[in-house]
Amino acid sequence: MHDLGTFRANLDAYAERLARRGTTLPLEQFRDLDARRRAAITETEKLRAQQNEQSREVAKLRKEGVDTSAQQAALRAMGDRIGELSKQTDALDSEFRELLATIPNTPHESVPDGKSADDNVEVRAFGAPRPMDFEPKSHWDLGPDLGILDFERAAKVTGARFAVYWGLGAKLERALINFMLDVHTAEHGYTEVLPPFMVNSASLFGTGQLPKFAEDLFKLENSDYWLIPTAEVPVTNLHRDETLDGDELPYRYAAYTPCFRSEAGSHGRDVRGIIRQHQFQKVELVKFTRPDQSFAELDGLTADAEDILRRLGLPFRTMLLCSGDMGFGSAKTYDIEVWLPGQQTFKEISSCSNYEAFQARRANIRFKNGKKSEYAHTINGSGLAIGRTWVAILENYQQADGSILVPEALRPYLNAEVITKRAEIK
C-alpha cells in the first residue's frame, strides 16, 4: 500500500509509474472520492468539536446546580445528526481505503519495461542439460512407474491436484526440506522458523493477498482462519505492528511450510503431474531490511536460492521480471527457472521479490532509525519450492532404465544413490 499523503500529492507521477506495469489508475474516481471524503470528515469533525465543547459546558453548569435539560435536548439532536453524518463519512473513508489497498506497487527503476513474460530479461544461467541418449520422460511417467508417486489414490482420498508420495518419493521430499534448511541456516545466515500453517485475515491483508486475491485462498468455515498460500504470510507478519532495532537489520528467516492454493482461474494449466497442486511444500526465505540495503539483500536472497540448484547440479536461468509481469506488491522480482528435460522447458522454481515498504505499510512494520522510526523493507523468495525441485531431480537425473540417480548433495539425506522401482505394497 502506498503512503496516503505522498500518493495524493503525486497522483500523476504514480499514474505514470503504474502505467509501466499495465495498471491504469482511476484518477477521476480517486480525486472525486477523496474530495468527498475530506469534505465529509471536515464537517463531521466540526460538529463533534461543537458537541464536545457544549458537553463541557453542561458539566460546568450542572456542577453549579443549574438545570441543563434544554441544552441536553439540543445536544441529543446534535448527537443524532453526528451519528448519521459519521456513518456516511465512514462509508466514504472505507471506500477510499479499499481503493487505495487495491493499487499495486510501482516498479523499481531497474525493472525493464514490458507487457508479459516474453519481455523478461535473463540475467544469469547455470549448467547444461545432462546428455541423455534416450528420450527423457516426464515426472508424471517416471514417478508412477517407480511406484513413488500416486495420483489415483490422492484423487480418491482428496481430489484433483493432490498427490501421494510413497517410499523414497516421500523420503526425497523430506530430504530436500532438510537439505535446504540446513544450507540456508548453517551457511547463508538465516534463522529457522516454523510458523502456523493457518493465518487470520489481518495477516493476509498485511502481505497483500487480501482484499484483492481472496479467491486464490482456502478459507476455513466458521472462522477467520485461512490456509497459508506461502510461508511469506505468517513469517512476514511475525513482525506486524512491531518496531525493529535498526542496528540489527537485516533479519533473515528460513521457514519450511506446506502451502495451499485454490488455483482458481488456472483450470487447464499444468494439469498433469505435480507442477501445480492445491498443496505443495516450500522452504521460504524472508528478510526485513533497511531501505538503503533492500535491493542488495534481494540480490543476496536470489543468490542463496540459486545456490541450492547449483549444489544439486540442476540447470537453471534467472529472469528479471519486466514491469508487466510482476506480482501485486513487488517493486522488483527475479524468477529462477529450472530446466525440465521431460518437457524441454524452463519452469519457475523460485520467485524472489523486494516489496520495499509496500507490505510494511500495510502490516505496520517499522524500525528505529536513530530517533525516528520508519517503515522497513520486506523481501521474500522461495528457497526453493520442494515439489518442483523433486520434479527437476526426477527429470534431470533419470537414467535409461527409468531409475533416478541421486545428486551427490542429497545422498547423506536420502541414504541412497539410486531410486529404483519400489516393490508394490501387498
Next chain:
RNA sequence: GGUGAGGUGGCAGAGUGGUCGAAUGCGGCGGUCUCGAAAACCGUUGAACCUUUACGGGUUCCGUGAGUUCGAAUCUCACCCUCACCGCCA
C-alpha cells in the same frame, strides 16, 4: 469444554461517568554539572486523520465491535486474546 482473573502509552502500572491522551516509575531524547562519564537535577517524550502558506487549531484512538448517556478508559452486551486451575486430547 468448564471455572476464575485480566487486556490501559516502548515497558511496568494507577485510573470505575465530565477539565483523562490518561498519575507515577522505568526506558528514550535534550540540557545543567564534569576533562569525560556515572550519579543527581531540570525539561521533554504516542499514533492516524482533517484543517492551515505558516504558527497553530481540531477529530479519533485505553483488546475488537455494538449499545446506554448531553458526555465513556470508566456502565451494558457480544466477540477476540492472555494467564491460572479442572476435564479431554496428539
